[in-house]
Amino acid sequence: MKRKNLFQFEFLLLFVLGLEILIFSKTGTNFATQRNMLEVLRQSTEIGLLAVVMTPIILTGGIDLSVGSMLGLSAVLFGKMWRDMGMSPALAALTTLLLGAAGGGLNALLITRLKLPPLIVTLGSFSLFRGLAEALTRGVDNFTNFPQRFLFLGQGYLLNVVPAQLPLFGLITLAVWLLVHKTTFGRSFRAIGFSPEGAHYAGIPVGKRLTLAYTLSGIISALAALIYVARVGQAKADAGTGYELLAITAVVLGGASIFGGTGTVHGTLLGVFVLAVLKIGLTLSDQPSELAGILTGGLLLVVLAGEALAKRISAGRIHANPKPCVPRTAET
Amino acid sequence: MRSKNRRNMISNRSLLCFASPLFFLLALSCNKPEQTSAKASPSGKQIILAMMPKSKGNAYFISCKKGADAAAKELGVKLLWDGPTDPDPARQNEIVETWITRGVDVIAVAVENREGISTALRKARAKGIKVITWDSDALPDARDFLINQATPEGIGFTLMDEAARTLGGKGEFAIITASLTAANMNEWQKYIEQRRAEKYPDIKMAALRPCDDMKDKAFAESTAILNSNPDVKLLMAICSPAVPGASEAVKQSGRKDVKVVGLGLPNDNKRYVREDITPSVILWNTENLGYLSVHAAVAVAKGELKPGATSFKAGRLGELEIKGDNVLLGKPFVFNKENIEQFNF
Numbered sequence: 001m002k003r004k005n006l007f008q009f010e011f012l013l014l015f016v017l018g019l020e021i022l023i024f025s026k027t028g029t030n031f032a033t034q035r036n037m038l039e040v041l042r043q044s045t046e047i048g049l050l051a052v053v054m055t056p057i058i059l060t061g062g063i064d065l066s067v068g069s070m071l072g073l074s075a076v077l078f079g080k081m082w083r084d085m086g087m088s089p090a091l092a093a094l095t096t097l098l099l100g101a102a103g104g105g106l107n108a109l110l111i112t113r114l115k116l117p118p119l120i121v122t123l124g125s126f127s128l129f130r131g132l133a134e135a136l137t138r139g140v141d142n143f144t145n146f147p148q149r150f151l152f153l154g155q156g157y158l159l160n161v162v163p164a165q166l167p168l169f170g171l172i173t174l175a176v177w178l179l180v181h182k183t184t185f186g187r188s189f190r191a192i193g194f195s196p197e198g199a200h201y202a203g204i205p206v207g208k209r210l211t212l213a214y215t216l217s218g219i220i221s222a223l224a225a226l227i228y229v230a231r232v233g234q235a236k237a238d239a240g241t242g243y244e245l246l247a248i249t250a251v252v253l254g255g256a257s258i259f260g261g262t263g264t265v266h267g268t269l270l271g272v273f274v275l276a277v278l279k280i281g282l283t284l285s286d287q288p289s290e291l292a293g294i295l296t297g298g299l300l301l302v303v304l305a306g307e308a309l310a311k312r313i314s315a316g317r318i319h320a321n322p323k324p325c326v327p328r329t330a331e332t
Numbered sequence: 333m334r335s336k337n338r339r340n341m342i343s344n345r346s347l348l349c350f351a352s353p354l355f356f357l358l359a360l361s362c363n364k365p366e367q368t369s370a371k372a373s374p375s376g377k378q379i380i381l382a383m384m385p386k387s388k389g390n391a392y393f394i395s396c397k398k399g400a401d402a403a404a405k406e407l408g409v410k411l412l413w414d415g416p417t418d419p420d421p422a423r424q425n426e427i428v429e430t431w432i433t434r435g436v437d438v439i440a441v442a443v444e445n446r447e448g449i450s451t452a453l454r455k456a457r458a459k460g461i462k463v464i465t466w467d468s469d470a471l472p473d474a475r476d477f478l479i480n481q482a483t484p485e486g487i488g489f490t491l492m493d494e495a496a497r498t499l500g501g502k503g504e505f506a507i508i509t510a511s512l513t514a515a516n517m518n519e520w521q522k523y524i525e526q527r528r529a530e531k532y533p534d535i536k537m538a539a540l541r542p543c544d545d546m547k548d549k550a551f552a553e554s555t556a557i558l559n560s561n562p563d564v565k566l567l568m569a570i571c572s573p574a575v576p577g578a579s580e581a582v583k584q585s586g587r588k589d590v591k592v593v594g595l596g597l598p599n600d601n602k603r604y605v606r607e608d609i610t611p612s613v614i615l616w617n618t619e620n621l622g623y624l625s626v627h628a629a630v631a632v633a634k635g636e637l638k639p640g641a642t643s644f645k646a647g648r649l650g651e652l653e654i655k656g657d658n659v660l661l662g663k664p665f666v667f668n669k670e671n672i673e674q675f676n677f
Contacts, residue, residue, distance in 0.1 A: 030433055030434055030435055033433075231425075232425050232451070233448055236445070236448075238420075279426075283414065284433065284434045289414050289415075289417075289423075289427060290388070290417055
């Protein structure tokens with residue numbers, strides 16, 4: 001029985017992360033330094049935020065493809081409100097967060113009221129948000145020269161060591177972790193993922209829970225946009241292109257089932273780190289960056305295959321007759 | 333057995349909750365002394381040059397890399413060539429930031445977005461890494477030099493010289509431009525006219541038509557010019573889609589006495605160059621651009637090329653002029669029947 005613990009999915013991931021760190025410490029220049037580890041965290045912040053709030057959505061069996069586009073739209077809106085409408089950065093940031101919530105709310109409304117599949121709804125808003133961002137800037141306008149105090153959010157270092165965005169990232173991750181793992185909300189997300197009807201008959205307000213998850217995703221996408229703008233120092237309509245897929249990759253790598261019901265926030269976080277370490281480690285080892293794409297895909301498939309195999313083996317230990325590969329949804 | 337399983341899993345989960353933040357702790361505890369190759373370079377250590385194109389997949393930049401590789405081999409430096417696969421300003425920033433961590437001696441960037449990359453480049457300079465830009469510039473305070481592949485003067489003069497050579501020193505020509513308001517086009521026209529007035533008084537410009545940067549419109553405008561101005565013996569296309577557009581118009585008109593010269597990419601124009609409709613296409617030599625960028629970057633890293641210099645000797649390219657903080661690649665390159673097949677971009 002004890003051996004089964006080794007197959008706990010997150011341990012496999014932790015092992016992969018450890019292996020990556022070990023390898024890149026040997027091959028990379030200045031990889032195993034405090035500054036680089038903090039740089040890994042700094043560069044993971046935007047994708048990390050998107051992945052962390054994607055986790056409850058995937059737990060409910062849904063998906064949000066619009067987060068990257070929401071990031072782009074929020075970046076452009078923030079730039080427009082600050083430069084063209086004369087708002088202070090703080091006010092513009094606050095309004096951006098509210099608009100992010102509205103965007104997420106729109107997704108939630110269509111999903112809960114019209115009972116449309118999340119994949120289709122967010123595929124629509126994926127195009128809609130990006131399209132709006134491009135229309136607002138005619139595809140060429142680029143907001144720059146933000147005040148130094150705002151840029152500090154993405155470029156500054158607290159006490160000259162800790163990147164300024166990290167405390168925010170940590171705080172939000174902790175909040176979502178508590179929400180998912182320590183409150184009844186978390187349990188209801190999983191219940192919805194297993195069976196929306198069952199959850200409904202069990203007295204869970206399915207619509208409200210889904211609205212919470214998608215609205216949260218909208219707000220945090222807007223927050224990620226602010227951090228992105230502060231880090232890169234510019235807001236353009238193409239900001240965050242493809243981030244939704246990276247976020248989903250991190251969540252799935254982190255052990256969540258795409259069918260809903262299983263998954264953890266700390267698993268997602270590990271997934272984010274595995275991807276970020278891979279990307280930075282390759283560059284520090286003087287390898288071309290396109291290798292990261294190949295290895296990310298390969299790693300995802302290997303880890304998932306490893307997990308499925310481990311499950312089969314452990315299932316074989318418990319039951320006399322090994323059953324054919326059980327999809328992850330079927331287990332708690 | 334079930335309940336025992338469950339308990340195990342719960343304890344596992346709480347264990348993991350501690351494991352995840354472990355990464356943060358690891359981040360703070362790792363404190364291996366960092367290598368700073370930046371300081372060591374003058375004392376004979378191999379120089380590490382990190383060079384970034386706008387996008388790696390673009391044939392234009394692949395051709396630049398050929399020259400860069402040659403120069404790196406010649407100078408015995410380590411060349412790291414990396415960049416986004418598609419033009420992506422945020423990815424350019426990330427790679428530069430990672431190069432800062434890695435500790436390279438000099439960074440050379442073909443900039444996709446001026447303001448965006450400048451923050452990262454300033455950070456590199458603050459860490460003692462030398463920075464130059466090539467092909468396209470960042471903000472002036474974010475780099476020491478720009479390797480400038482072509483000046484408006486060079487482009488204007490070369491276009492007019494090629495036109496005059498093709499016309500045999502006299503006759504009429506027409507210009508197809510992108511738009512009548514584009515700043516760079518107007519700048520080129522100014523130098524074309526200056527050269528014509530100074531050196532070729534027997535040549536006359538008969539028409540100037542915009543093509544809105546579209547090949548179709550360039551084709552239509554060229555056809556119209558050929559019909560309305562029968563004395564025009566040469567079309568000068570000064571935006572890249574206009575060159576094949578004008579050439580196609582000449583080809584379909586069947587007129588053997590009209591030629592095209594223009595500013596464009598070799599691949600767009602190869603067939604017309606072969607058929608002798610377009611005797612010369614003007615651009616810069618991309619291999620030389622990569623070659624010069626590496627030479628200049630290395631010289632900056634060694635402290636041999638300092639702000640304020642007025643000339644620079646770059647290997648096989650010889651002595652090149654420096655105007656302000658721009659290292660000039662020199663006169664544009666003329667692609668013609670003899671050499672165009674060697675280029676693929």
